[in-house]
Structure formats: C-alpha cells, structure tokens
Amino acid sequence: MRKSEDTKNRIIQSAIKLISQNGYAATTTAQIAKDAGISEATLFKYFKDKENLLHKVVSVALTQILGSVVLSPLKENIEKNKDLKVSEFLRSIINERLEMLDKNIDLFKIVLIEIQYNDSLKNEVIKNMVPKTCEAKGLIERILIRKGNISKEMAKGISRMMIGTLLTFLFQKYILGIETTSDEIKEEIENVLNVIKKSIGEE
C-alpha cells in the first residue's frame, strides 16, 4: 500500500515534469515509465490509459494549485497584511503571488495548455478554478472597500489590475521566456502601484 501509493506518485511526478516540458501529445508513456523508474506495463497497472493519467495529473495540479498552495497562502497573506496601507497591502499580495507562480509554473502550464484540447478537462478546471478565484478576488475587494474612500467599482478595477499585472508577468517570463531581473520587475510593480496610489489619493 505504502509502496504502491509511492509508485503512483512517482509516475504522476514524472508525468508532470515531462508533460510540462514537451506537452501531453509529445510525451510518451515510455518516457514517463523510464523517468519513474518502472516498466511501461506497470504504468498501465496504475492508470487505465494515457488519458486517464493526464486527468490524474491535472487533478493533482488543480488540487495543489487551488487548495493547499494557492489560496491558503493568499488568504493568510491577506489576513496578515490587511492593516497595511493599501499600496503596501497590494504589493505584498503581488509579491506573494509571483512567488507562488514561480513554484507552480509547471502545473499551471500543463493545465492551461491541455484544457485547450480537452473539453472534459476544461470543464473540470473551470468548475474548480473560477469560484475559488472569484472568492479571493472578492476578499481583496472587500478589504479595499473597508479601508475607506474606495468605491465598489474602484475596488473591482483595482483587483482586476492586480490580476492583469500578474498575468503580464506570467506571460512575459513563463510564456515568452524573457529573462527579467528582479529589479526590473520591482520597478514595473511600482509603476502600477503608483497609478493605483494616485487614483485613491494615498499620500
């Protein structure tokens, strides 16, 4: 049981590694088995077929991204920093989110790419990802509003900008693969925060 569970996990980890590198269609079960240190026959003892393994991989990715890794630290962070100035609150969120992206980029890539080609996967992902993300977004907006002087519409605009900023970095660094120094990143974050600060009259 222990051993069995362990083998299964090794297969999944190998699949994550290889699929994120080469894509699902270009990753062979032979590669995965070899990387996991087992035979192909064994792989098919654990997973009915390749598609089944992909679903498991995505499911694991979703769990990790949404459940333990993504939202908990975000909520923690939000809670911990909710008494800061708005700009500092937002900065801490962005930085924490960037770190999280960095740690989970393989999983993100797999999920984002493979749902393009697989509707059942897409539905599964949407069903899990959207409400959780909206929840987090709402949480941030409520805090912004509570901090005073910020209308609901402004809060929505600001939270959307935060998402946009994160996506821009995701795009730049992980999709296009452009090397960016952490100084450059900091500067760009400050530029965005500047606009927001001005808009809410902070300082």
Place this chain on the structure above:
Amino acid sequence: MRKSEDTKNRIIQSAIKLISQNGYAATTTAQIAKDAGISEATLFKYFKDKENLLHKVVSVALTQILGSVVLSPLKENIEKNKDLKVSEFLRSIINERLEMLDKNIDLFKIVLIEIQYNDSLKNEVIKNMVPKTCEAKGLIERILIRKGNISKEMAKGISRMMIGTLLTFLFQKYILGIETTSDEIKEEIENVLNVIKKSIGEE
C-alpha cells in the same frame, strides 16, 4: 504557378485551423492534407517535413499578427484618436485590440503554445514580437505624456495596465473559454479606466 500558390495556401490554412484546435503534436499530416483537399504526398512536395510546415505556419502567423494586422491598425487608431481625452483614447485602443485578438486568436494560440516546446520557434518569435510590441507600448506612453500632467512613470504604469487588461481578457475568454457578455466586458473596462481616470485627475 497560380495553382501551386493556391495549394500551398490551402495547406497552411488547414494547418492553422487544425493545429490551433488540437496542437501541433496531435495534428497529423493526414488530417491536414485531407482538410486541404490534397494527398499527403502533395503536402510533402510543398513542405520538406511537418516541422517545416509548422515554421511556415508560425511565420505566417507572425507576419499577420505583427505586420499588417496588429500594428498598423493600432498605429492608425492611435493617430486617429490622439486628440481625445486620455480615457477615451485608452478605451478606443482597448476595444480595437480586443477586436484584433478575436480575429487572430487561432494564430495567437498556435504561436504561444508551440514556442513552449520549440526553441528555434521561440527565438524567432521573440526576435520579431518583442521589439514591435515595445515600439507600440512606447508610442502610447509618449502620447500619454504629451497630453500633459502625466509623468513618465505613470505613463509606464498605465500602458502596463492596458496590457494587463488585454491579457486578462485573453486569458478569460480564450484560454479558460469563459463566456462573457459584451456588457460584462464593457463594465470591467470601465472599472479599470475609472481607476486610471482618477489617477490622472481626469474630469
């Protein structure tokens, strides 16, 4: 000659369609040939191998995205609207860009996904895409600055927000495939523009 050029184009169009639907690795040359109404043998008369066809597809995509489709209308739009109020100027740009995204989403998807797995493709894309995008970004920033009362840093923050907003829509609609009514989209744009307007004291 006429005929030959036509066949070649049909192959490329079929490839674009199928690769954007299923990904490069999962698209077979047989599918492409069938869709183009020719034999596989003919396909390989026009393209040395499958990889070669992918490069041609990406090259066409880049040309179309960057050259005629992406930048020209953007510059035209910028030129035409540079005398509007800042918020109206930005709104017109976003709307025009959203339309452009909609028209070229297949090409975008192919390029963005396939460069994950193909370094020579990635280099080609980066070399072409980055400078042109920076150019457009710079153009917008200069106009913002010239319109008065906006610092260079603010302009940078704002242009980055514009990109972030576009990427958010790209992500939401085309990656996650979430249906969004145009009213919802408009509302969200207004929320973002609102923040920007506030930040530059417009009105």
Place this chain on the structure above:
Amino acid sequence: MRKSEDTKNRIIQSAIKLISQNGYAATTTAQIAKDAGISEATLFKYFKDKENLLHKVVSVALTQILGSVVLSPLKENIEKNKDLKVSEFLRSIINERLEMLDKNIDLFKIVLIEIQYNDSLKNEVIKNMVPKTCEAKGLIERILIRKGNISKEMAKGISRMMIGTLLTFLFQKYILGIETTSDEIKEEIENVLNVIKKSIGEE
C-alpha cells in the same frame, strides 16, 4: 532471456537470407519481420533502425567468416597438411577454401556488396578482414618457404595465385552464377597447380 535471444537470432537469420537475395535497399523490414514470424514493431524493439540491423548482420557475418569459420579450419588444414608435397598442400587448401566459400556465400555477398554503399561498414570490414587475411597468407608463404627451394618472392607469387584462383571460382560460380561441374573445377585446379609444380620443379 532465452526467448528474447532466440527472436533476435531469427530476425538476423531472416535478414541475412533476404538481404543476400535482394540487397539491403530492396529488402523491407516488413519482409524480414514476416520471414522471422514476428511483427515489424518487434523488429524495431530489437534493432534501433534498419541500418542498425544491417550492421549487426554484417558484424555477425564477419565474425562467422573470419573467426570461427574461415581461419580456424584453414589453420587446422594448414597444420594437418604441412608435411605433404607442396602441390598436395595447396590442393587441400584450395578445396577446403572452396567448401568454406560454398557454406558462407550469402554472408560474403552481403558484406562485399553492401560495403560498396556504406563507408562505416567498409571501414569496419577492412579493419577486421585485411589483417586476418594477411595473417593466413603469411602463414602459407612461410610454410612454402620452409619446404625448401622456394624463394620469398616465389612464395608470394604462389600465395597470390591461390587467392586469384579462389576469386575466379567465386566470380564464376557465385557472381556470374555459371554452373560448373566438379570435374571441370578439378581440372582447372590441376591446370593451375601444374604451373606451380613446374615452377618449383616438383617432380
């Protein structure tokens, strides 16, 4: 293990048979697989590609021709007959060599023909074949010299004639495929031996 080795050998034997019949380029992996009673997929589990199989075939051929089959019996024969008269010594060698040719003609043909089109094969063959052949040639020459009254040059001429005689039969029977009765062969051998006998003043 047993089974696996067996399958591999069956593939090689089928390859030898078919390549010697039709040549490497005209022999398909499908034919080989069918002849070996396995699927093509299995063939490619045992040999990386068709070229690899050819190399194995040639390697087997070389081993068989040079190692166990060619030189050992020759040396044995030389040893056994070194006390005969020169003409009888040479006759026994020629006859033994002709038998050997007959048994291994398929392997010879493959090696001799395929090295025309494949440099790496040619190098491999040369490296193995030339020294061993020179060794055998040298052995014969030393015995001839030791038998008295034969100069080094004469010995070289005679050994060369032996090779020439063998090649003539190879050419006649196996290249041109001309049927020759064993009486005709014997007669021709005697004619050549006659010349040699005269030249060394035997009898």
Place this chain on the structure above:
Amino acid sequence: MRKSEDTKNRIIQSAIKLISQNGYAATTTAQIAKDAGISEATLFKYFKDKENLLHKVVSVALTQILGSVVLSPLKENIEKNKDLKVSEFLRSIINERLEMLDKNIDLFKIVLIEIQYNDSLKNEVIKNMVPKTCEAKGLIERILIRKGNISKEMAKGISRMMIGTLLTFLFQKYILGIETTSDEIKEEIENVLNVIKKSIGEE
C-alpha cells in the same frame, strides 16, 4: 532527334553514375532526372519505367565493356605484342587490362551487382559476356602454345592465373577499396610473372 538522342544519353549517363554510387534500389528517378537536368516526367517519356532504364543502362554497359572498349584493345594488344617474350607478353596484357578496369569500373560494378538480383539481367549478361571472354582467353592460350614449349594444359593454367590476378586487383582496389601504390601493384605482378617464368623455363 539529335536533341532527343542527347537527352536520352544524358539520362543514361546520370543513371550509370548514380547507380554505381548507390545501387539501383537506392537510386531514385528524381535523383537521376535532376542530375540529367530534366524533369522526372521527361525521364518517363524516354523510359517506360525504372526497370526499363536499368536494362538500358546494363545493355549500354555490356556493349561498352565487351564491344568497343574491352575486347578490341585486348586483341589489338595481343596482336601487337605476340612476338615478345612470354613474360613480357603477359605483363603487357595485365597492364592493359588493369587500365581498362580502371576506366570502366562503374559499369562493371553495376553489372556485377545488379545481376545478383535480376535473373533476366543475369541471363542477358552471361549470354554476351561468357563467349567473348572465352574467345579472348582462347586467343591468349593459342599464342602461348604457339610460342613453343607450353602444353595446352599449362597454357590453360597460365591464362586462368592471369584472370585470377586481375580479379585479385579488382577485388582489392575496387571492392574492398584498399589503396595500393602502383609500385606495390608492380611488385605483385612481378611475383606472379616470376612463377610463370619459372614454370616455362624462361631465361
């Protein structure tokens, strides 16, 4: 007509060149057409199919080898040198034959290799080559006998040795591709002639 005949010859020459380099099965009609500077379609206007072209190539090769190139110079040479000493007569023949081999090795290779795989080709070749070769062999033998003191059997042995010597060089230089200096060749020829000289008591 002139032009047409010319094109046909260019095709044949290209075929000879390429088939001798790569073998019939591995030579494509596309390669031949390209080398001949024409389109593949044109090639098939001149030759019903690829096999047909091979037959024409072999036929040309045979004509050239046997008719004009091979036997005429040999007969000429025999006639011219029939009054020399036996050893000198044989030396001149060998040298002339070696030169001829060198000039026509491409044709020889094609013929010798392709008849292994094609019975109709083999029959054609045998029918033409054997009688002519026997004729030349007989001619030489008659001259040897006429020169005195050489029995019919000795003459046969000697002529066979000549063929063997030539085949040895053919084998060494053109099949195995072993580089040999002309000095080495001369020495080996002398060794063989030495034996013959001794056998007929020359000098």
Place this chain on the structure above:
DNA sequence: GATGAATGAGGGTTCATTCAT
C-alpha cells in the same frame, strides 16, 4: 517534346496497450 502538379502504394518507425509469467 517537356514539365508542373499530383498521388497511390508502400517504406521505416513509433506508440499506447496487452498478456503471460
């Protein structure tokens, strides 16, 4: 007479999957 364009048939090769052990 020459060729650009096209292709059916087949070649080598890979892949996910099965099954006896």
Place this chain on the structure above:
DNA sequence: TATGAATGAACCCTCATTCAT
C-alpha cells in the same frame, strides 16, 4: 505486484508513376 515481450494501428515521409497543359 511487476515486467519482458509482443503488437495493431497509425505516423511521417518517399517513390515511381501519371496526366493535363
């Protein structure tokens, strides 16, 4: 449970050959 051995189906690609122009 784990795997060595095997494979049908499909993949990318090539080839000799045809035909309208």
